[in-house]
Amino acid sequence: MDCGSFTLSEADIIAFASQYDPQPFHVDPVGAKDGPYGGLIASGWHTVSATMRKLVEFYVSAESGLGAAGVDEIRWPRPVRPGDTLHVRATVLEARRSSSKPDRGIVRGTVEVTNQDGDVAMTLTAINFVLLRDPSA
Amino acid sequence: MDCGSFTLSEADIIAFASQYDPQPFHVDPVGAKDGPYGGLIASGWHTVSATMRKLVEFYVSAESGLGAAGVDEIRWPRPVRPGDTLHVRATVLEARRSSSKPDRGIVRGTVEVTNQDGDVAMTLTAINFVLLRDPSA
Numbered sequence: 587m588d589c590g591s592f593t594l595s596e597a598d599i600i601a602f603a604s605q606y607d608p609q610p611f612h613v614d615p616v617g618a619k620d621g622p623y624g625g626l627i628a629s630g631w632h633t634v635s636a637t638m639r640k641l642v643e644f645y646v647s648a649e650s651g652l653g654a655a656g657v658d659e660i661r662w663p664r665p666v667r668p669g670d671t672l673h674v675r676a677t678v679l680e681a682r683r684s685s686s687k688p689d690r691g692i693v694r695g696t697v698e699v700t701n702q703d704g705d706v707a708m709t710l711t712a713i714n715f716v717l718l719r720d721p722s723a
Numbered sequence: 724m725d726c727g728s729f730t731l732s733e734a735d736i737i738a739f740a741s742q743y744d745p746q747p748f749h750v751d752p753v754g755a756k757d758g759p760y761g762g763l764i765a766s767g768w769h770t771v772s773a774t775m776r777k778l779v780e781f782y783v784s785a786e787s788g789l790g791a792a793g794v795d796e797i798r799w800p801r802p803v804r805p806g807d808t809l810h811v812r813a814t815v816l817e818a819r820r821s822s823s824k825p826d827r828g829i830v831r832g833t834v835e836v837t838n839q840d841g842d843v844a845m846t847l848t849a850i851n852f853v854l855l856r857d858p859s860a
Contacts, residue, residue, distance in 0.1 A: 589799075606772035606773065606775055607772070607775045607776065607779060608776070609779055609783065609790070622790065624793045627790075630794075632766060634739035635739075635744070635768045638744045639743050642746055646746065653746070653759065653764075654767060654799065656796065657767075657794075657797040658795060659795055660793050661792065662790075662792070681753060703767050
């Protein structure tokens with residue numbers, strides 16, 4: 587499922603990281619030039635949070651979504667730089683009824699975020715709870 | 724390693740979730756009372772981002788930290804509510820030299836966040852890159 591795209595500006599990246607992940611290569615654009623990434627990059631938590639926004643808009647149901655139990659295997663194979671256009675795709679892997687709570691289902695899905703060059707910037711697998719439309723079915 | 728504690732206020736929770744995770748139980752304190760959690764709860768991404776702040780303060784080295792390759796098995800077994808005091812502990816599981824880049828090491832560690840009642844609110848496993856102090860050693 588196509589979940590649209592987003593862009594993080596240099597100011598966005600610095601604002602998020604100043605509050606939540608103030609490592610030099612996330613907050614200091616001048617110093618970051620001599621750092622391990624050759625420039626400022628977004629916190630991985632910023633990328634995942636901005637991705638979540640797109641998932642809420644396109645993928646998570648406001649009526650039946652019950653939140654996430656957890657997330658497996660977040661990978662950031664390529665850094666996210668200011669101005670990158672990041673495209674979000676979500677794919678359902680598995681949907682089954684909860685054995686302990688029969689009015690809900692458990693949906694396992696993968697999310698892939700690619701940049702404007704087609705390089706994968708982030709992947710993750712999420713485990714979400716949903717209310718069943720008809721628990722008696 | 725003790726990494727201190729943090730608290731998210733109702734205003735903090737709503738501000739983060741309005742931008743990044745606008746599901747009803749994260750942004751609407753009145754509606755959330757009738758929702759699946761019986762009240763407003765923090766976005767899991769907010770909890771993880773606020774935890775990251777403590778890890779940068781106490782655990783990640785500003786001199787040798789090179790960022791994270793990824794994170795495994797984030798779990799949110801209990802919701803985080805406004806005013807909860809959340810305590811962060813990090814434990815190194817494994818540290819080894821990178822086989823592809825011999826000037827760096829790869830550190831695998833777990834992070835556990837517990838609330839004021841001693842209940843576990845979040846766990847995760849992170850895989851971080853670090854520069855070696857003496858690559859010739």
